Amino acid sequence: MATDPRRKRQALLRRMVREAKKQAAPEGPHYLEQYCVLVLTGKLIACQKIKLLCAMLLDKIRHPEKYTPYVFDLEEANRHITFVETFCRQPQGRLGEPIRLELFQKARWQAIFGFVHQATGLRQYKECMIVEGRKNGKTTEIAAMEIDLLVNDGEGAPEIYNIATKREQAGKAFEACCNMRQQSPELAGAIRKRQSDLYFAPNMGFIRVLASSTNSLDGLNAHGILIDELAAIKNRQIYDDMKQSQSARQQPLLFSISTNGFVREGIFDAQYEYAAGVLDGSIDDDTFLPWIYELDKREEYPKEKYWIKSNPGIDTIKSREFLRQMVKKAKHDQSFLPTVLVKDFNLKENAQSAWLTWAECSNPATFDIAFDYCIGGFDASESIDLTAATALCMRLGDPHIYRRSMYWIPQAVLDLDAASGNRRERDSLAYSQYVKRGLMRAVPGNKIDKQVILDWFCELRDEGLYTLYIGYDPWHVDDSLLARFKGEFGERCMIPVRQGTYSLSQPMKDLKADLGAGHVVDNNNPIDKICLLNTEVKSDINGNIQPVKSNDPRRRIDGTVALICAYKVLQDKMDDYIRLNKEAPIND
Structure with a gap:
């Protein structure tokens, strides 16, 4: 009788925890391996889904023979991080300062770009879904990803689309791209701001905004699709159509970052369940990379040590003191509690006026x-x-x-x-x-x-x-x-x-x-x-x-x-x- 894939994934987690405790990550720019070891040894508190992912990724790095034809190319993984940290500048807040990706961001960038086909060099992962609490730097990260895919991905005439439920929301990341370009002399000289897009003449590529209300998507040939706040999109058709628009590209990337939301049974819930299946082994898809940062239990939200589970950028990007204030208010204002549980801790909840909770x-x-x-x-x-x-x-x-x-x-x-x-x-x-x-x-x-x-x-x-x-x-x-x-x-x-x-x-x-x-x-x-x-x-x-x-x-x-x-x-x-x-x- 075949072994239950969920049990196999749990066994892999236990084995990689033991291995991580015995064998530390190497020094230097092996960010993904460092991050996985920190998570699996408990030095970095993480939720169960992140632990499962880290066990799988660490196993792929250390035991590549089990995952042929894909291998981990550290040089290729770091090429994209180096580009962003060299040329991209902060588009808001500390305007003009060089972007410095945090360890958790570098780890997922290495995972996205580092696993390649050993013969063709093409990327393994075609889609990355990230779920994290609000104010963990997602808009800046999306903008940096867009510019990297436009300029630094080696694709001819790349079409990069930023998508959100409304054009105004999608425009936030696009505006961040524009500000990032403006703050960098190198990018400002290479990328031209046109009326409706950012255009890179050397490869004839562009970055453009789309809203989920757009009716006609015929003729698109997307290389990069960046989705901001997937949880707010109520109809999955734009996701399906845009995913299909990548069929002619050799190594496309669909990259979504979102907090949880109050829109239920939509595209977000479907993608979340798919991601959970990939992580627990019940769904076999070696092109889908899910990073789900969330609390494991509702009862964890008042305890500060668990906040990093859903807020990987806490203390460096997201203010711990501000989150303290939100949690304090939620404890005394039950109508505000669902918002904090959903938006800061990625738990599924209903609005306070609802008769029933999500559970x-x-x-x-x-x-x-x-x-x-x-x-x-x-x-x-x-x-x-x-x-x-x-x-x-x-x-x-x-x-x-x-x-x-x-x-x-x-x-x-x-x-x-x-x-x-x-x-x-x-x-x-x-x-x-x-x-x-x-x-x-x-x-x-x-x-x-x-x-x-x-x-x-x-x-x-x-x-x-x-x-x-x-x-x-x-x-x-x-x-x-x-x-x-x-x-x-x-x-x-x-x-x-x-x-x-x-x-x-x-x-x-x-x-x-x-x-x-x-x-x-x-x-x-x-x-x-x-x-x-x-x-x-x-x-x-x-x-x-x-x-x-x-x-x-x-x-x-x-x-x-x-x-x-x-x-x-x-x-x-x-x-x-x-x-x-x-x-x-x-x-x-």
Whole structure:
């Protein structure tokens, strides 16, 4: 039986820790090896993901025979660092001073540029993802990387693009490039500032700004793509298109630096999960280099010794005293705490107004179990909104609640986005991808016929899963639809769930506890998670709660409402559900 790749990666970490303690890094410009040894021996506190990466990189340096055809070329690795520290100047703050990369920056630059194919000399790593706390020098580093790729990478007519969610954000790094050029006599003489770009005549290359709202990317031939604040980009299409634009280049580089953010289930989360897979060995991609600086546990944030885990530039680039002030404020201001946890420590959190934390919304567990009975719930839209339905199942002696969901969207909504060339689908979510994956269905026309909900529960019945009761908001259900449901599932099947604190407060509090305990298993459905993340609460003077939408109409909560309706009915009808399960044992 093949060894689990995650176990192999953990074994490699343990072995390289032992080796690092026995064999110190050599003196001189072996920055990557020095950094890896410091991390693995515990002299430099680092998170688990950085330890895994350092173990792999140190093994590649010291045991190159295992990683053919790639080798580590120290001279090539340092050529790029030397260029930056010789010609680039600080674009802000200490204007004009030479840039001096910190050890952690030199280590990752050596990793990016130092591993090359032993026959062709071409770079191994085509993409580098960096996640670090804010104010660790990312804008300056991006600008230096852009100029290096333009002038010093040996590429003919290199096209270098700076990308962010808005042109203004992308323009910050571009402005830093312009300032860096202006502060350096050598660069100012070699690089020409044109109206829309920086142009290097000797190789006919340029640096240019792109925003994620750009519609047409045809004809681009990118050599370098620099993404500032990946977590703020809500639609992954520009990432996918720009990545494809590098296909004609021999050694392109896509370089992204970002803090974590509050936009969930977007390109950042997808890339983060991909990076985590590369690090733990579950994903095999030897061209992707992830540097993920983060706290390992939420409880670490008040302890200063752990701050370096997510802030590698603390004390040299980022002010420790300023971070102290932020943490102190967060301890006394719970509405500010999520911002500090996300932006300074790269933890996944929701805004304070949210009903649930990120951890409560996230359960990666999956199931493949056949059930006989379920309790249903749905939230029917008025016209063009989403419609959601869910089915909850339980097993005797098992505290878990197993959830299946379906969502519907009008086909006209998807068609309108496609016809207009809108790069951001409705609500900035990948609805068309969810339809392809079978998590959502597109309904012909421009509004949703509520009959689709009944049809779905009938499909479950045809599979052998019979719906005993269905919770629903009576505000959105007319007598005709109600009669059709009763005709299919019996006169007593439909249970109205009034939307207010009296009906929903206690079920919501109990559901929150079950979600926090990991008892609700939804096969890691991204739409379920998004709806939970979007849900906010309104409280009365007695602390009773009910769900509410945020002021942002794009933040859909339809799946949450369907879940709450089903959960309340499950609580109220638990005795019936258990009795039927005893009479007809559930199939595994």
